[in-house]
Amino acid sequence: QAQVTESGGGLVQAGGSLRISCVVSGGRTFSNYGMGWFRQAPGKERQFVASVNWSGERTKIEDSVKGRFTISRDDAKRTVYLQMNNLNPEDTAVYFCAQARTNQALDTEQIYGAWGRGTQVTVSS
Numbered sequence: 001q002a003q004v005t006e007s008g009g010g011l012v013q014a015g016g017s018l019r020i021s022c023v024v025s026g027g028r029t030f031s032n033y034g035m036g037w038f039r040q041a042p043g044k045e046r047q048f049v050a051s052v053n054w055s056g057e058r059t060k061i062e063d064s065v066k067g068r069f070t071i072s073r074d075d076a077k078r079t080v081y082l083q084m085n086n087l088n089p090e091d092t093a094v095y096f097c098a099q100a101r102t103n104q105a106l107d108t109e110q111i112y113g114a115w116g117r118g119t120q121v122t123v124s125s
Contacts, residue, residue, distance in 0.1 A: 002027025002114040006097045015023045020119055022080045022097030027114065031049030032042065036112055037082045039093035039121075046096065046116040047052035047102050050082060054103035061101070062107070094118040 008020035022037075024030050036051035050071040051060045059071050070083040080097060099111035106112075 002099050004097050004099060004114050005115035006029045006095065006116045006119040009089065009095060009121045011122045011124060012087055014123055014125050015081070016123075017085045018087065018121060019081055019083045020095055020121065022082075022116060024078045024080075024099055024114070027099070030078040030099075032103055033078040034102060034104050034106060034111075035071075035073060036098050036100060037071060037080075037108065038096045038098065039091075040096070040118075041090075041093040044093075048109070049095070049109040051100070051105040051107060052080065053105040058105045060105045060107055084121070086098055087121075089125045092121060092123050094120050 003025045006022045012018050034053050037049040038044040038046050039049050054072045056073045068086045073080045096118045097116045099114040100111050101113045
């Protein structure tokens with residue numbers, strides 16, 4: 001069973017940048033699977049943010065963060081990154097990383113089998 005652990009969250013001012021990371025331990029071959037980031041703001045449902053396919057060549061980015069957020073992976077480190085630039089208070093949320101059950105870059109929660117506990121990102125105005 002894969003274990004997913006996020007890190008790197010924190011408090012940042014509006015307009016700032018932050019990179020959060022996600023390490024996957026155990027489970028099957030990391031490089032065979034797509035990875036995704038989701039977020040949940042207070043009082044709201046969890047929503048898709050970004051995903052990357054098994055090779056890192058294809059990504060899918062949610063419209064509200066397109067042009068500001070970038071997802072990438074380092075298979076040697078079994079790590080996925082979410083680089084977040086030009087942050088605004090609406091980006092405040094708990095960010096969750098998940099491993100897909102397939103090798104594709106997908107935006108559907110049901111496709112993801114292993115989830116982390118999340119890392120808090122707070123953007124002050």
